[in-house]
Amino acid sequence: MSHPHPLDPLTADEIRQVTGLLRRERGVARPQWRIAAIELREPAKEVVRAHRAGDPVERVARAIVWDTSDGLAYVAVLSLPESSGPESSGPELSGSGDTLLAWEPQPGRQPNATVDEWHECDEAMRRHPDVIAALAERGIDDPSLTLIDVWTYGATLIPEPFAGRRIGWCDVWLRGAPGGNPYAHPVSGLKLVVDMNTMELLEIQDGPDPGLPEVMGEYTPAHVPGYAARTTLRPLQVVQPEGASFTLDGHALSWENWRMRLGFTYREGLVLHEVGWADGSGADGSGVRPIAHRLSFAEMVVPYRDPTPDHLNRTAFDVGEWGLGFMTTSLDLGCDCLGEITYVDAVLHDSAGEPTVIRNAICLHEEDDGVAWKHVDGLVGAEVRRRRRMVVSFHATVANYEYLVYWRFYEDGTIECEVRATGIMVTTPFPEGAEPPPYGTVVDARTYAPIHQHFLVARLDLDVDGEPNTVVMTETMQLPVGPDNPYGLALAQAGVPLTTEGGFDPNWATQRAWKVQSSTRRNAHGTPTAYKLVPSGAFPAMIDPSSPVFERAQVIGHTLWVTPFHADERWPCGEFVNQSASDEGLAVWTRAQRPIDDTDVVLWYVFGIHHVPRVEDWPVMPVDIVSFRLAPAGFFDRNPALDVAPQPGHGGPAVCTSHGTVPGS
Numbered sequence: 001m002s003h004p005h006p007l008d009p010l011t012a013d014e015i016r017q018v019t020g021l022l023r024r025e026r027g028v029a030r031p032q033w034r035i036a037a038i039e040l041r042e043p044a045k046e047v048v049r050a051h052r053a054g055d056p057v058e059r060v061a062r063a064i065v066w067d068t069s070d071g072l073a074y075v076a077v078l079s080l081p082e083s084s085g086p087e088s089s090g091p092e093l094s095g096s097g098d099t100l101l102a103w104e105p106q107p108g109r110q111p112n113a114t115v116d117e118w119h120e121c122d123e124a125m126r127r128h129p130d131v132i133a134a135l136a137e138r139g140i141d142d143p144s145l146t147l148i149d150v151w152t153y154g155a156t157l158i159p160e161p162f163a164g165r166r167i168g169w170c171d172v173w174l175r176g177a178p179g180g181n182p183y184a185h186p187v188s189g190l191k192l193v194v195d196m197n198t199m200e201l202l203e204i205q206d207g208p209d210p211g212l213p214e215v216m217g218e219y220t221p222a223h224v225p226g227y228a229a230r231t232t233l234r235p236l237q238v239v240q241p242e243g244a245s246f247t248l249d250g251h252a253l254s255w256e257n258w259r260m261r262l263g264f265t266y267r268e269g270l271v272l273h274e275v276g277w278a279d280g281s282g283a284d285g286s287g288v289r290p291i292a293h294r295l296s297f298a299e300m301v302v303p304y305r306d307p308t309p310d311h312l313n314r315t316a317f318d319v320g321e322w323g324l325g326f327m328t329t330s331l332d333l334g335c336d337c338l339g340e341i342t343y344v345d346a347v348l349h350d351s352a353g354e355p356t357v358i359r360n361a362i363c364l365h366e367e368d369d370g371v372a373w374k375h376v377d378g379l380v381g382a383e384v385r386r387r388r389r390m391v392v393s394f395h396a397t398v399a400n401y402e403y404l405v406y407w408r409f410y411e412d413g414t415i416e417c418e419v420r421a422t423g424i425m426v427t428t429p430f431p432e433g434a435e436p437p438p439y440g441t442v443v444d445a446r447t448y449a450p451i452h453q454h455f456l457v458a459r460l461d462l463d464v465d466g467e468p469n470t471v472v473m474t475e476t477m478q479l480p481v482g483p484d485n486p487y488g489l490a491l492a493q494a495g496v497p498l499t500t501e502g503g504f505d506p507n508w509a510t511q512r513a514w515k516v517q518s519s520t521r522r523n524a525h526g527t528p529t530a531y532k533l534v535p536s537g538a539f540p541a542m543i544d545p546s547s548p549v550f551e552r553a554q555v556i557g558h559t560l561w562v563t564p565f566h567a568d569e570r571w572p573c574g575e576f577v578n579q580s581a582s583d584e585g586l587a588v589w590t591r592a593q594r595p596i597d598d599t600d601v602v603l604w605y606v607f608g609i610h611h612v613p614r615v616e617d618w619p620v621m622p623v624d625i626v627s628f629r630l631a632p633a634g635f636f637d638r639n640p641a642l643d644v645a646p647q648p649g650h651g652g653p654a655v656c657t658s659h660g661t662v663p664g665s
């Protein structure tokens, strides 16, 4: 076993070391304690840059734990025992190894919710006599058909007597039959407030019962009435007879000119480190030009925009409250990705600190994506190249909903980030004879799906040809008619460097975009090398500033935030968003008004889905697709995909090139 790379995610052994150290030093163990989070504390950029293969690596972990007896949370920083393996002649390690470096109490803060709590709450509530009685009153006498789905919520929404405790707010769902879809039948008006430390039922909120309308909310073949699968499609296979064109060495991925390292955390799921373009001209002698130091999803905020009692507390922070990593599901060959697939497992942990493995958590594969470039010359014929892309993806299931995340890398230098939302929408019945509320779309009998928004925050730590970068807001100017512009045709492109950190918004009228340009490198034409954030999938928050969810997630107030890099600034709404009352992230940091020109910058891009439900989104939602792109803008001297080889043609010509049509034939 060789030494790890400094950015490799923690292994199962390292997670065991963390748990053992916490137990030894602070008595952290079930049932009194829970471990909410264990992650690698990533080393500083300088350390990563200086690392050479085979160097010993100091491994430091960071954990969030809490004492369920008094509710107090702690952040622990732990130096792990030096990794076993062959000694090398690398630099000496400064760390002490096998020690607790820090133990910081976090009064008033709640760690993220854990999967264990979710399951334990479901079980405890289904067994609870008061819950059984409340269900019986509604004619539901088989608790095994119910699902108690606990949600976290904001501090100011927690009923006063329970303030300061770790509180869950539960929906009750009912399967129409064993194995049926629980989200087909909300038990509307019935909510359970639970102390998540003791699993004590604190309060049953029992509102008016609109009953269970006759809906068809099933999607599995066994439960869809009269289901018959189509028989009309013939097989479509993706075959790569010589294998895939990428290589994975440990966590280092290489494909064409692209280089990157794969990471994975409990909170973000997939993380991409050290994304660069290998063309032999990197300044540090590695031959790789840096583009991004780190790319991930740092938060997701999903406010339901329905003020009725079933939904008024429903404001999910799927990254900060639950963790996209913890929610990641295993992928199946031929189902989730087609072709020559390499899977990467993820290692996380449960709330006792035992390692858990998500098999096939990350999918790596290549896809054909139509045409990359083409021209037909009447004399010479056609030149056409296929567009191939490297896809790095993972899928997260957060209770009723799934998020499918795809990072795609193209031979023309483009990076694309796509999210597909699917799964089951939350719905609500309305009373017989009543008008449906205006806050959603009627999708089934006496049933509507409320409007909600999925705000994703991508944290883009770009280092375009090195760390010193400047973000330039680019806009197209429509010039007035005049002697120089007699026909009103003139458009000119303007760029304004952003000098002070803060939030920025798109402008459709000027086709505004943001270019991240190198302070040190210029292309052959004398302009700074740059990548452009092409904004898309963005939408306004449309929320009153006094709204508690906005108070906790001010990031949604702008489409782009730019800050100077700071290693501790990772979570745009703060680290402890579970039961937060106010935002401890971007809203606080950017008050300092730090300069952001010619420095190491971080972009926080807010995009997602403004989800006004469609009838067709029920009972299972066809993927809703949003994406944004990071496109090279002067990073290269010309089209970098010029040398993509022509593909062997099928049947007719030998290759997809130079086969012009013959006039008259």
Ligand SMILES: [Cu+2]
Binding pocket: 421, 452, 454, 609, 611
């Ligand atoms: Cu949605």
